[in-house]
Every structure is written in structure tokens, then in C-alpha cells.
Amino acid sequence: xxxxxxxxxxxxxxxxxxxxxxxxxxxxxxxxxxxxxxxxxxxxxxxxxxxxxxxxxxxxxxxxxxxxxxxxxxxxxxxxxxxxxxxxxxxxxxxxxxxxxxxxxxxxxxxxxxxxxxxxxxxxxxxxxxxxxxxxxxxxxxxxxxxxxxxxxxxxxxxxxxxxxxxxxxxxxxxxxxxxxxxxxxxxxxxxxxxxxxxxxxxxxxxxxxxxxxxxxxxxxxxxxxxxxxxxxxxxxxxxxxxxxxxxxxxxxxxxxxxxxxxxxxxxxxxxxxxxxxxxxxxxxxxxxxxxxxxxxxxxxxxxxxxxxxxxxxxxxxxxxxxxxxxxxxxxxxxxxxxxxxxxxxxxxxxxxxxxxxxxxxxxxxxxxxxxxxxxxxxxxxxxxxxxxxxxxxxxxxxxxxxxxxxxxxxxxxxxxxxxxxxxxxxxxxxxxxxxxxxxxxxxxxxxxxxxxxxxxxxxxxxxxxxxxxxxxxxxxxxxxxxxxxxxxxxxxxxxxxxxxxxxxxxxxxxxxxxxxxxxxxxxxxxxxxxxxxxxxxxxxxxxxxxxxxxxxxxxxxxxxxxxxxxxxxxxxxxxxxxxxxxxxxxxxxxxxxxxxxxxxxxxxxxxxxxxxxxxxxxxxxxxxxxxxxxxxxxxxxxxxxxxxxxxxxxxxxxxxxxxxxxxxxxxxxxxxxxxxxxxxxxxxxxxxxxxxxxxxxxxxxxxxxxxxxxxxxxxxxxxxxxxxxxxxxxxxxxxxxxxxxxxxxxxxxxxxxxxxxxxxxxxxxxxxxxxxxxxxxxxxxxxxxxxxxxxxxxxxxxxxxxxxxxxxxxxxxxxxxxxxxxxxxxxxxxxxxxxxxxxxxxxxxxxxxxxxxxxxxxxxxxxxxxxxxxxxx
RNA sequence: GGGUCCAUAGCUCAGUUGGUUAGAGCGCUACCUUGACAUGGUAGAGGUCACAGGUUCGAGCCCUGUUGGACCCACCA
Numbered sequence: 013x014x015x016x017x018x019x020x021x022x023x024x025x026x027x028x029x030x031x032x033x034x035x036x037x038x039x040x041x042x043x044x045x046x047x048x049x050x051x052x053x054x055x056x057x058x059x060x061x062x063x064x065x066x067x068x069x070x071x072x073x074x075x076x077x078x079x080x081x082x083x084x085x086x087x088x089x090x091x092x093x094x095x096x097x098x099x100x101x102x103x104x105x106x107x108x109x110x111x112x113x114x115x116x117x118x119x120x121x122x123x124x125x126x127x128x129x130x131x132x133x134x135x136x137x138x139x140x141x142x143x144x145x146x147x148x149x150x151x152x153x154x155x156x157x158x159x160x161x162x163x164x165x166x167x168x169x170x171x172x173x174x175x176x177x178x179x180x181x182x183x184x185x186x187x188x189x190x191x192x193x194x195x196x197x198x199x200x201x202x203x204x205x206x207x208x209x210x211x212x213x214x215x216x217x218x219x220x221x222x223x224x225x226x227x228x229x230x231x232x233x234x235x236x237x238x239x240x241x242x243x244x245x246x247x248x249x250x251x252x253x254x255x256x257x258x259x260x261x262x263x264x265x266x267x268x269x270x271x272x273x274x275x276x277x278x279x280x281x282x283x284x285x286x287x288x289x290x291x292x293x294x295x296x297x298x299x300x301x302x303x304x305x306x307x308x309x310x311x312x313x314x315x316x317x318x319x320x321x322x323x324x325x326x327x328x329x330x331x332x333x334x335x336x337x338x339x340x341x342x343x344x345x346x347x348x349x350x351x352x353x354x355x356x357x358x359x360x361x362x363x364x365x366x367x368x369x370x371x372x373x374x375x376x377x378x379x380x381x382x383x384x385x386x387x388x389x390x391x392x393x394x395x396x397x398x399x400x401x402x403x404x405x406x407x408x409x410x411x412x413x414x415x416x417x418x419x420x421x422x423x424x425x426x427x428x429x430x431x432x433x434x435x436x437x438x439x440x441x442x443x444x445x446x447x448x449x450x451x452x453x454x455x456x457x458x459x460x461x462x463x464x465x466x467x468x469x470x471x472x473x474x475x476x477x478x479x480x481x482x483x484x485x486x487x488x489x490x491x492x493x494x495x496x497x498x499x500x501x502x503x504x505x506x507x508x509x510x511x512x513x514x515x516x517x518x519x520x521x522x523x524x525x526x527x528x529x530x531x532x533x534x535x536x537x538x539x540x541x542x543x544x545x546x547x548x549x550x551x552x553x554x555x556x557x558x559x560x561x562x563x564x565x566x567x568x569x570x571x572x573x574x575x576x577x578x579x580x581x582x583x584x585x586x587x588x589x590x591x592x593x594x595x596x597x598x599x600x601x602x603x604x605x606x607x608x609x610x611x612x613x614x615x616x617x618x619x620x621x622x623x624x625x626x627x628x629x630x631x632x633x634x635x636x637x638x639x640x641x642x643x644x645x646x647x648x649x650x651x652x653x654x655x656x657x658x659x660x661x662x663x664x665x666x667x668x669x670x671x672x673x674x675x676x677x678x679x680x681x682x683x684x685x686x687x688x689x690x691x692x693x694x695x696x697x698x699x700x701x702x703x704x705x706x707x708x709x710x711x712x713x714x715x716x717x718x719x720x721x722x723x724x725x726x727x728x729x730x731x732x733x734x735x736x737x738x739x740x741x742x743x744x745x746x747x748x749x750x751x752x753x754x755x756x757x758x759x760x761x762x763x764x765x766x767x768x769x770x771x772x773x774x775x776x777x778x779x780x781x782x783x784x785x786x787x788x789x790x791x792x793x794x795x796x797x798x799x800x801x802x803x804x805x806x807x808x809x810x811x812x813x814x815x816x817x818x819x820x821x822x823x824x825x826x827x828x829x830x831x832x833x834x835x836x837x838x839x840x841x842x843x844x845x846x847x848x849x850x851x852x853x854x855x856x857x858x859x860x861x862x863x864x865x866x867x868x869x870x871x872x873x874x875x876x877x878x879x880x881x882x883x884x885x886x
Numbered sequence: 887g888g889g890u891c892c893a894u895a896g897c898u899c900a901g902u903u904g905g906u907u908a909g910a911g912c913g914c915u916a917c918c919u920u921g922a923c924a925u926g927g928u929a930g931a932g933g934u935c936a937c938a939g940g941u942u943c944g945a946g947c948c949c950u951g952u953u954g955g956a957c958c959c960a961c962c963a
Contacts, residue, residue, distance in 0.1 A: 018923065186961090204960085211963080230963060277962065285963055293961040353963080367961080399890065403958065406889070410959085498958090529957095566911085569899075577898070579912050586925040597922035641900080645910075660922080751929030757918060854943040862905050862944085869906070 020592035022556030025701045030144055038717050039149045041088035049085035050491035051077055052475055057096035058135040059103050062142045064530045067548035070146045071561045072527055072640055073495050077149055078693035079635055082720035088488055090475055092156035093136050097464035098193055098360050101422040104128045121421050128422050147557050147696045156475045158467040166474035167467050168427045168441040175439040179376045186296040187415050189368040190358040191314030195419040196372050200503055202356040202365050209353060213346035214339055216242055216259040219267055226259055227346050229281025231353055234331040237320040238309035239268055241287040246272035248283050262344045271302050291367050306369055314366045373417040380510035381411045387519050395524045396638050407502050416463045423461030430456050469507030472520035494521040525638050530574045546576055558695035559585035565694050566644040587648055588698050594656050595702045601673055602681045606707055609678045615777055617679045618732025620659045624683055625724040631690055632722060647691055665784040681708055686721045739778050745808035746786040749817045759820045760789035766799045767813035803883040835880040842873040
């Protein structure tokens, strides 16, 4: 047997172990005779490296996968990456600019895309190695990418079908435009935030009477260049005389009508609203209603175009300043007020978005939403934690058209062609040779690409081979659990449900488990600018992947953020080390035990086996409910408190260890083996390494494919459990007395246990052990009637028995005083219980068990008080 | 404006359907180089469960309100 070092050194172990698993091909979901269990990894973006949130996802999904694999499922955890349209294009553009001072247009579409593919390869390699470092048991043979051939085929198929079902359409509409990314965005990609600004009051003179004007209040004076009306509330008395009149647009001289619309809030600003249908969603609606002209004032980069006359070429910001100045000069400026309002910004680059009318492709999401809502209502899809269902419904029921076209280069090209001769629009999975209508061959493909979430939304289908009816699709669709963060519930989960329901007529997964966000120890969101990011790799390097994984599990509480602190990780690193050393100890003494030999005559054995069974039951139930935190805690307590602190300490006593070794008692070993199995899904590396040193290993070479403990090893032994439970209580009581009186460990005491015969019988088989663990030179079992003679010794009360401890000469204090104090306390407690029991209705309304307990308590207190009165004489 | 969630020990958090003395980790104090482990052991201190009412024999848990926080959704100039 190889000697284990006294400390677990993860660096020496992890890489080797992962390679072992790969060589043994245990991650491949190839055991098709078994029932399958499927998790599709939410594909990380190929924008760079993984962060701690990915580590959480990987850990939780790996725990589930490993657990189910050990339970005998054909477990598939399918890995992949996401091309992440805007995000990746942005990263590469930025890199290109900083390194070569070039824009993507300098390179051209083809060359630029080549660079992005290069970046993707590098980034993907990094990501894969990080996934491995975490110990993820993914099936690498099924690796996928949202822009690979299979995914592209699925995307085109999906688009074409929706197009022909009229669920995808092209329309001119008001959309959010990012002037930096120069693309349209969906509603979800715009994040609103309070921004400080001003409310400018501007005079719009009445046509024909320059002395009369309407004062308009606006937060965006620069858009006045595109105004096509001014609106007032029809009931607003102040503006009655303007109804039906025309005003002159300041600086431009254009004449625009004053219209009445109830949308206008009389209380806000001046009650007069300038209407810019081209650059404000509300104004657009009013403009449509009143059939106003729609002027587009800004170009793709949000610079003022020819509509703005002399202001052409100015940016939005510069335009605003210039226009305010000019208004002041022209005497058309009334005043300005501080005012903050909600402004939308690009989710990716934080640039303020420009609402803009443009021609884009949309999905009729409200049609797709209906079956997706129903699936969750019917609980065919279960969302965990359940609270998120409300959020899901709320969004789904108010869903709006989904803008899917992006004016980018990196992504799935929209499979739509326009005929140069007859303007026919057609959509097809393969590039058409000629126009369906006029047979003309001058076809041009749509320049735009699809929203990255369009392909992600197909992930459950495309990864398994759809649109082909592949074996994998039959076998693994729907998947079991979709494990991801709640921040992409709408972006991703909702879309997968919609598309899955539409194309497969079946749910894409049975359960959605939404994990919490990872924050720093103060609850702050991690961000590079704040400098509080925790790099998972650094943690793995310094403390080991298992410590990180255990921490993430232990903190994955439902409905709260994960607050990650170094102290916590260190604590769990210590736990891993504890397990390591417990194994060392067991191997050191029982390493040559090769046959199962559990002596059930020893209550300590029965006790630990019973506790083990409880632990198994709890952990399986907790994992079933995605309570990773509870499963981790259950394991932690069993290993540290029960197995190490008590079991090993009990058998470590002089004599006992030799006797066990002599008898080749296998209990310690067998319980340890079960511990390694139980722990493996959470801390795979250390358990696999330790497993290889065990002499027994009944059923598998790798713990990764050993059976997960479900059934009792031998059985439950309630009697032994009760015996040892009592012994632990006595032990703790004596230790407390020793501790409180500062009795050194090497000093012995005398312990007397006063109890009824029934209780005494419980202790007889444990006398030696109890004497040892309490540090007693003499341990005696006595009748309660004999206690009076020892009234001057220290007392501890445990359940229905009293324990007296005779301290060594020269230590300890005033036993009589203690007794008096206890008497007073007992009297007070008795009063309370009697009161409770006396209260009318208590016995009728309270459960019988509670009443019984209270009665018992009362009785015990009475007896105790009587004893104390005797000993103290009061 | 609508919605969701949270407030428990110095810190970060558990506490399942109301039921003995409200728990854990870290931190803190004292003692222990005990032959698996000082990344260890033993003991200890520390809580008006945010506040105010209510329901109940009984409330950290249920109800109402207040205060303080977090987040999501929403086009109010």
C-alpha cells in the first residue's frame, strides 16, 4: 500500500485523475440499454474565459450527472459553446482596433469573419480546458457549437418553417438601435436605467403670430429637428386656442400641426408634447394614429442626417448642445430644469440606444408563447425554485414581437433571398438558384444575421440532431434538467420552450433549475471594475477544484445569492483534507482488510451504520430536490462529526484499535467506502484518488462508476444507535464539566451515572469505551437513591439521568451553590409548564404528543426539585 | 407605475407542513505539539429572530401594517 502524504495536494492529483476518466471513457453516454438522464450544458460564450458563474453551473450540473450516473442511468451531459453574436463580434473588433487600428470594414466581411473564427478557436480551447479543470464529466464526443454545421442546418430549417407559417415576418417598426454596435436590438437587450438629465422648455411660435407660442418641455431637444407635430390634451384649457392651428418648428422654420391626444399628461412639464415619430416609441404610436409623417433624423451611428439641415453631421450629444445654444440665441429658449429619466442602453456596450424606425425581421412570439405557457401551467415543465414561475408567466403573457435580425457579420445569415427582377422574397434552407416566381437568377441574400438567442433557443433540438430524427434525439429529448441562471430565463429558457413546443410538439426539458447569482462576500455583484472578481482558476490552483465545488454546492441555496468568501472556501478545503486524513488513518490500520466483517455485537458499529443510512436517505432526497446546499451540509456533518469526531475517536482508544485490527473488523473501511461514493458527485477528484487506495472496492475500479449508496449496507440498528447516542450525551456532559472547571486532559476524574436499571443496562456494553472517552479513572453505574451521598460532586443532567463528576484534588468550585441555583431554575421552569398545562383547552387543542411531552417534563421537574430540596436542605 | 424576494449570533447564512432549551460555518475567548489531520482537538462566550399589531394553548414560521434593503418588468415627454 502506497503511503499517503499527511496533506491532500490537489495539484498532484486532479489532472491525472481527469485523464484516467477520459481514458476509461466513463463520460460517454453509450450505455444505451440503461435509462437515460440528460443535461445540456448552457453553452458558454466564446468571448474569453469562464468566470465563477460558469463554475457554479458546471459544478451543479456535474453533481447531478455524476449522481445519476452512479445511480445507474445512461447519463449524458452534453457540452458546447455559443457563438454569442454581438458579444464576440465586439471583442474581436476591439482587439482588431487596439492591435491594428483597423475596423471590421477595413478588413471586409470575409476576412473579418476569418479573424472571428480564429478567436473562437482560441477561446474555445481555453474554455474546454477550464471545464476539465472543474472536473466536469461531460461527453466530449458530443461537443457542439451554436454555429457549427448541424446547428446551422437546424437554424435554417427553423427559420424557413416559421417563415412559411407566417410566424416570421419582415416589418418596418420602431426598434431599439445601438449606434455603437450599429444594429437593431431586441427589447431584452436594452437595459433601462435612471440617468440625470434636464428638461428643456422650448418655444414653438404660432404660425402668423410670432408673439404667441406653445412652450414644449423635452428631455431631447436635438430631436426637434425631426418633429412633425406638437400634441396637447384635448381638455387642457390653456391650449384651447391652439387647437387645429399650426406652429413653426424652431430653427427649422418647418410648419407643423398642433394635434389633440389624450395620451398627453396635462400635469407633466408644460402639458405640451413635441412629437418625433421617428425617434420615440410613444411619438411613433401617436404619429401613426394621426397619420403624421415619420422623419428619420439619425444615421446608423446616431449622427444627424440631411433631415437636420445645417446640423447635419453632428452627433446626438453635440447636436443637443448646439441646438440649445441656437435656441437661446433665437430667443426661443424658455428655461431648463433638472430632471432624471429612464434611459435605455445597449446591454453589451452600455451605449444609449436610439429608438428608430427600421425594417427588421420579427417572430410572432405571442403565437409561440401559448403552448409554452400551458406547459408550465400543466407542470409538464417544473420550474425550481417555484417562485420563478410567476416571473415566467408574467413575461410570457405580455410577450411582444421578437426582433431577430441583427446588422452584424458574426452569426447565422438570414436564409432569405430577394429577387432582383420581381422583388419576390423567398426563404429556403439551401441557397436558391432562381426566383420561385419569375425564374430570374439575380438573387441577393439578406445581409443580416440572426439574434444569437435564435440559435441558442434551438439548443435542445440542434444538439441532438434535429431536424433529423436521430437516435440521440429519440433517446435524449426531452432532457431532464435545464440548469441555468435566472438572468437568462427570458433570453433563453423561454425561447427554448417556445421553439421546442412548436417544432417537437413536446417540452424540451422536464425541470428548469435556476441557480442563484454568485456575488462577493459583501453581496456585491462581481465586476472587473470593482476588482472583486473571484477567478475560479485561481481558487482551483490554490485550494483545489474540490474545495471550490464543495463551496459552490454548500452555498447554492434556493432564492438567495451565493456569497463567496475566501474563508468559506478555506473551510471546505479543510473538509477535503479531513476526509483525506480520515482515509489515511483507516488505511494505516485496516489497509490489509480484504473481507467484509462487521461485528454487530459492537454497538459503535451498529450506530455508525445507522447514521450512514440516514445520511444516504437524506442526501438522495436532497439532491432529488436540487438542495445542493443541504446535501453538502449533510455530508459534511456525517463525515466530520459522526465519522471522524466520534466513530474514529471511539475506535482509536488503546486496546480497541488493536482488537479491531486483530479481528479484521471492516466497519471503518466499509463506511469510508460508502462515504467516498456519497461524496463523489460533489468532490470527485479527492474521492477518486482515495478510492484507488482502498483495499475493498466491492464493485468498481472507479468510484465515478461505482453505485451510489441508496440502500442500507446491512440494516438499521436503532438499539445500537440509542445506546451510542446516550453514550455521546454522557461524554459531552462530562467534557463540559471538565471544561468548565479547567480540568486538564491528562487529569482523570471519577464519573458516576445515576439511572434506573433500564438505562443502566444500556451502558453496560459501553463501560470501557465511556470511561476512555470521558477520561475517567473510574466509571460507575449507580442507583438514583445513592446520589445523595455524592451531593458535593459536580453534577450534569442528561435526559432522565444524573451524572456526578468527582474532580481531582484542587480543582473545581462550589457544588452546593450550583445545586441551589439549579433548584431556583427548576422551580421557575416548573411554574411555566404547570401554567401551560393548566390553561384551558390546551389538552384539547394541542397534539397529544406535545401534551405528553409537557406532562413528562413536568414530572421530571418535580422529581428533580425534590432531589435538589433534599441535597440543599431548602 | 406593476411584480417578486429579503431582514435570525460580530460576519455570511440554514431553520421543510406553527410544537422541548432557535442551528451551522467563519470569526472571537481559554486550554491542548494526544501516535489520521494545527487545513487539527476540547470547552466556552455571543440572539428582544427589523418594528407594531393580530390569529393560536403555543409564532422565527401564519395574517395586517410600518421601516429598511435587493431584484425583475414597464415607451411617460
